[in-house]
Amino acid sequence: MIPERARAILDQVASGQLSPAAALAQLAIEPFESLEYATVDHHRALRQGYPEVIFGAGKTAEQVVGIAERIASRGDGFLVTRVEVVAQVALLDTFPGVRVNPVARTAFLAGTQRAQSGRGEVLVITAGTSDLPVAEEASETVMALGGEVRRVTDVGVAGIHRLLSRSAELRDARVIIVVAGMDGALPSVVGGLVACPVIAVPTSVGYGAAFGGIAPLLTALNSCAAGVTVVNIDNGFGAAVAASRILSAL
Amino acid sequence: MIPERARAILDQVASGQLSPAAALAQLAIEPFESLEYATVDHHRALRQGYPEVIFGAGKTAEQVVGIAERIASRGDGFLVTRVEVVAQVALLDTFPGVRVNPVARTAFLAGTQRAQSGRGEVLVITAGTSDLPVAEEASETVMALGGEVRRVTDVGVAGIHRLLSRSAELRDARVIIVVAGMDGALPSVVGGLVACPVIAVPTSVGYGAAFGGIAPLLTALNSCAAGVTVVNIDNGFGAAVAASRILSAL
């Protein structure tokens, strides 16, 4: 993994075969090998026991299983997102320990070196039951990245008391992911109730002027509760990684 | 205003100068004169004591005053909307009894035959203070059309308890107009709290991805509280007329 070529140059300097000036010039010509080393090192620190992530959409069951086997064979774990039913079954057949969540459309296998747990809990709040697949994708991703998840489901603003009756849980949360389609009003209300980080995931739930998620996306971006941040439509995975970045920073 | 020509035809039938068949043919050729009569009559019934409405935007102070004088001279009242400051002053100078609301940018003069009052009360709820001009336009219009107004201001969803503390007023309302810009989440929450008609007015308050009111417009159209209806961006006047249509139907 150590760039042999950079080492060789430095060895030549040490042995006097190469002047420092010449070495500098040579390193400048191919400066990225040294970077690559830094990168890998950095990534390892970053991903400490993290699973690799496979984006399952548009991949055949064979392709998904093939990639997963390559990862698992070196002892690493994997998380597959947006994995279709056929591939879910194939993964269950291939990996005894795999955890498949059909609502989230995810499959997760822990690596031999697990992510350290105890990083804290993420509260995943869902406006309606139709938003569940995205919320579950977020939840599975949080767990795959070593976090814990608490769920509050079906507390959309049309019946605001459902949300308010859970206010104790909201106040206790360290990071909140709010998943909402249609009018997407829930993140604003939640953002006004709590002081912790709130990540909004607009979903494509709705029809007509929901425009496949544009409506709740704009609602979240214009939240009158300050400090609510937003990820792409239906991007439960991204919200979970953002939450995990926060948990890691804690 | 009565179509002389239609009357003349009928007179000719009465006097035998014209056969009924010929009269029918002739009326068919110009059938709309008779309609015009119906229209006027219908409109009078509809507007019983209503003021005429002048859309002030893009009109000079002279034009506004000129039109207003023509209306007032026949004893009718008027409501000017979107009237600029110069025209506001000119109206105050010309009509002693005029009521100018500079926030609403409206001017109202009651006609000699007032609209019957007592039609009931409209509750006008405002998310933020920046939405006040639109809310005031709605309020002034309701009053000009013979209704009464109660205001609940600055109860946006970022501090949901501000709204909930006013829940008694919400429950007592017969018709509610909800004025909200930015995320436009308030109509959904209100729609879930009350059983009465709720009319949402998205406003152009906001910046960036608020897109001049598109964000709250889409939010309102996708309200997860069923039965919320929507008018054009910043259209406080239209919301008030819609509310007045409901009050009239009561």
Add this chain to the structure above:
Amino acid sequence: MIPERARAILDQVASGQLSPAAALAQLAIEPFESLEYATVDHHRALRQGYPEVIFGAGKTAEQVVGIAERIASRGDGFLVTRVEVVAQVALLDTFPGVRVNPVARTAFLAGTQRAQSGRGEVLVITAGTSDLPVAEEASETVMALGGEVRRVTDVGVAGIHRLLSRSAELRDARVIIVVAGMDGALPSVVGGLVACPVIAVPTSVGYGAAFGGIAPLLTALNSCAAGVTVVNIDNGFGAAVAASRILSAL
């Protein structure tokens, strides 16, 4: 259903076990239980005999029937909207008294305690025959909520006399729902002919620059007839609930 905990606190105050100040503090910590009670009570008042509504889109026949059975088992009625053909058949098999409307894609079962009828009539006007499914969804919803419906079909503005020949019915209406796709011009014309509340439902009927209903949506929002309100594209259900809110307020 009564919050036992709130009652227990109050009992303790009554018996002197708890000071009023301590009770206040305790109630403030968990203030939403009391709310929940209010909510339920309020909702009951609101929904007096209303059926529960199941959004059928994206649900399997089994899921729809399962939810419907749970509701029916406690004597309540239900309305299923956007219910697919297979689920329609399954509902017909399961509930002898169910009313299935295949054009509206709705299924309705009255509860043992029916909504009071006689709330008045809603006039549902349709621009073209392709708009019928949305109009029928509106009609079935109005009826499920205890209202009556009169239909005027295929009176789009391209042949304006078809509409004008029904003017007596328009003038008699207490609330009008106007369903129109393509150019969506009908709500403006109707709004100019009547003084009662007019609710526009733009539909996704059309092609090309109709953009799945954006064209008639914008037309309705910009109606030159003041006081026309609008719901989401194809949202016959929402228009009916809005009409029912008005009928209830009458």
Add this chain to the structure above:
Amino acid sequence: MIPERARAILDQVASGQLSPAAALAQLAIEPFESLEYATVDHHRALRQGYPEVIFGAGKTAEQVVGIAERIASRGDGFLVTRVEVVAQVALLDTFPGVRVNPVARTAFLAGTQRAQSGRGEVLVITAGTSDLPVAEEASETVMALGGEVRRVTDVGVAGIHRLLSRSAELRDARVIIVVAGMDGALPSVVGGLVACPVIAVPTSVGYGAAFGGIAPLLTALNSCAAGVTVVNIDNGFGAAVAASRILSAL
């Protein structure tokens, strides 16, 4: 104006200096000079007595007058569109016979060889008074191109009887231009009432969800009356040229 070079080549062929094959090759290299001659000739035939058109927007009064003087000096007429007030005054000062229409923002000077009149009449219908500038631009352009104009103003669909009372004029028209902003519903209604060509001009009149004319543009493109054609937003000039193309073809 005759391409000297093409003539020279042909002279060389005639004199035997150049073989036909060599001439052909040479003409193929620069074939467009001959075209230019055709073009001019064609355009002259096409424009027979037409004024030249100057787009006044973004031009100073000096520039407008300068161009106008160059045209007028060779006996041709001109039509200036979108001409600002200062340039209007400057044109009035410079050309005694010029006809300035401040509402249309046009200035017209007839050429010494007038366009033949008697080409027939165009009916210009306007939904609201705010649409008048566009309607007047259309009217002035029709007249500058040798047609006649009849105006029907302020007959928007919110008061449909205003339009219907003018039905005789509609039926007599040979070509109709319909100018409408806001909901833009008027072209559909007119298109359903008449059999002659109907050209819709959406205008930028309106606010909020009118989106600077997008709403009436979409309405016109989706007209449920078949055979209505559309020009750009506020393009009264273009509608008039289209009408004039039709009159010319008659």
Add this chain to the structure above:
Amino acid sequence: MIPERARAILDQVASGQLSPAAALAQLAIEPFESLEYATVDHHRALRQGYPEVIFGAGKTAEQVVGIAERIASRGDGFLVTRVEVVAQVALLDTFPGVRVNPVARTAFLAGTQRAQSGRGEVLVITAGTSDLPVAEEASETVMALGGEVRRVTDVGVAGIHRLLSRSAELRDARVIIVVAGMDGALPSVVGGLVACPVIAVPTSVGYGAAFGGIAPLLTALNSCAAGVTVVNIDNGFGAAVAASRILSAL
């Protein structure tokens, strides 16, 4: 078809049973019956021998054949547009004289009283072969409405000489329909070459930033050749009706 009730009122006036004033009032109450008469008469004049038009999209073969049989049974002709293959076959089976154009997806049966022919010729120009279905729909409609058609195909602007080589045909045309997708540049070029009416039909041919026809639609609306008019995306039928309106006016 003659409004019996209007006749009865007039008879009463003639016999002195009803005063002209009372008759006028009564006619004003139900003014549209007389209109209906006018409408029918007017439409008959307008459609003189025209076929009825059935929009085939979204209709089953049975529905299409059913409607067509009802029309044919009273001796009228019909034109079906957007008719699917199954319905095409069904129509061929049912009506021996029907003309089915599978590219245009149209079926036409002439009525016993044919539209007068000889109304003149429409030139239908197509940018690319993918635009042919729309061009053929236009062509079939023109013919069904009694016009004649000349076709110029595959002369898009990427090879401008293909178009220019047909310039004689362009100059001879009385009305031109230009069908173009992708960049939609052809209508502008054609509009600059001819003086006759030019109707642009943008098509949904293209991908990516063609946005289903928005790109060529905008191109046509912004044509730098003055007087080009536009219909909806893929609306070959509408362009043909517009052309037919012009031919009728000639």
Add this chain to the structure above:
Amino acid sequence: MIPERARAILDQVASGQLSPAAALAQLAIEPFESLEYATVDHHRALRQGYPEVIFGAGKTAEQVVGIAERIASRGDGFLVTRVEVVAQVALLDTFPGVRVNPVARTAFLAGTQRAQSGRGEVLVITAGTSDLPVAEEASETVMALGGEVRRVTDVGVAGIHRLLSRSAELRDARVIIVVAGMDGALPSVVGGLVACPVIAVPTSVGYGAAFGGIAPLLTALNSCAAGVTVVNIDNGFGAAVAASRILSAL
């Protein structure tokens, strides 16, 4: 601030004047007073020493100063955002200790009870110098909320080495705000280089197809670096609050 009415009810229960059941019913009718108490308490905990925020856009200097004086008079601090030059001067005149940042268009006065500092540092990265006002608004807000700020300016991706040369600072950051207009590519690159939370602020810097910030907004939402979150266009304030929420959670 303690809801007197709730206390009174409880006192009545304590004194036996009111039964617990009656008290419960009464509390249910006005349940939100108790909430308000909770709310205030919660907000105080949440905002511990935070300044109040005044949105300066659209407010006169007098209004801004007036509000600021009311806040300062009770010993609290304030942060004014989007404050115009005139109001900046007025604030400097009125409050000796105020800190005005003309690039950020902010004014800040610390309260007597300062926010606890030492909450950690936020790294604010700017793509171009035109993005500075937004970046400075973010920086000033972070500082007003008790955080510290480090700035890395003008390191847009067109010269990627400018960013990479600052990689040590990036790796050390606990929270990063990335401010970028035009192509908005910087957040993706930063998100790939670090493991900490990254908040993207798209700006309205750019022209043409930047569409006032839509381009960088979409870029950020589609970041191929997982876990980047986004706030509204130009919303430096919101990004800072989001960063502060994270710092508070640490």
Add this chain to the structure above:
Amino acid sequence: MIPERARAILDQVASGQLSPAAALAQLAIEPFESLEYATVDHHRALRQGYPEVIFGAGKTAEQVVGIAERIASRGDGFLVTRVEVVAQVALLDTFPGVRVNPVARTAFLAGTQRAQSGRGEVLVITAGTSDLPVAEEASETVMALGGEVRRVTDVGVAGIHRLLSRSAELRDARVIIVVAGMDGALPSVVGGLVACPVIAVPTSVGYGAAFGGIAPLLTALNSCAAGVTVVNIDNGFGAAVAASRILSAL
């Protein structure tokens, strides 16, 4: 192919049967025949050994093979783009020497007179593996037009070091095509690293706010690296032709 008619006119001039002036007039009347000659000649020069291109989308296997056979029968080569699997197989069956690339969805048969090779190399850079089909279409097109291709795959900006480690290849390239979906940030980074022409191809890879490629399209158009040019979404073919135009100009 030589316009016989133009030759005949010139022959008549040569033989004195026609005066040069008369010939000129006649040539002006039908000027485009001569153009056609020029066109063909010009195109031949332009396409020197180029294959003909068949757009396979929406064409049946029979149609594709039929067109291909017609071209191949006269010794020319062809390139089919967007060719479906069935047609790929049919082409393999029909043409022994055809080169089918299933990822690129292209099929290529060299003509008997090959395009001269050695025109230089195009570097095709791909952000992610999902962008490969578009990159491969570009690569196959470059090769079919006589160029050579070097590929750098999966070097998206989320891991910027992957790109930087290939900087030597970037610096050596004469023309670079950058294929990127999602955030589309790669072209900006590449444009800042090299001085050669850079052509961006946004792809429809992504979901939600990627809007089918609009996000990376806008990113590329707003590239903060000056001089990056853009082609349509997914248009690998167009980028390759643009690259080939540059190679030809070299």
Add this chain to the structure above:
Amino acid sequence: MIPERARAILDQVASGQLSPAAALAQLAIEPFESLEYATVDHHRALRQGYPEVIFGAGKTAEQVVGIAERIASRGDGFLVTRVEVVAQVALLDTFPGVRVNPVARTAFLAGTQRAQSGRGEVLVITAGTSDLPVAEEASETVMALGGEVRRVTDVGVAGIHRLLSRSAELRDARVIIVVAGMDGALPSVVGGLVACPVIAVPTSVGYGAAFGGIAPLLTALNSCAAGVTVVNIDNGFGAAVAASRILSAL
């Protein structure tokens, strides 16, 4: 400019003070200093004699002059784009040799080490006179970067012969920039006439459905002439840099 720190490390290796392994680790920690060196070197090669570019929009005359003076003081040249009139005058006052083009809104001062000329000519074609400012910006930039410019102005497709008459110039061009607003049809026509690289610059010229340049932008992106590339709306500068990249590669 040489990174002293990197040199020091290498010196330590050479002197045996540091082992190659330790040096490698240290270089990996701060790897970008070495890159910076490469960058600068690379940029110098790239920009060989190029002027620095100042984006004048939003900068005061003082700021523009200040930056320009700093550049000029070290003997380099500069190009200011989008420079307002006041700054133009200030630059003329300050730099005797500066070349100001008020139409292009550019100011150029050659450096003491001029860019090598003779790089070839760019043909800048303009559709209409309103597109001139963008075309001139392109022209001035090409010249500032050492190229030459030939202009063909006002040859929009509405009069296609104007373009065709210049075909010789088109065929001779090595690179063509086509500047067009409104329908933006010109790039497609030009792209079909020539084999050289064609760069389209859509402009914001137009009104209504031109949408500030979106219409010609989409037209260019969907060009039916293969291989036309596009830059941002009004981005004459970017097109010139792209052309210059091509000339440099020649």
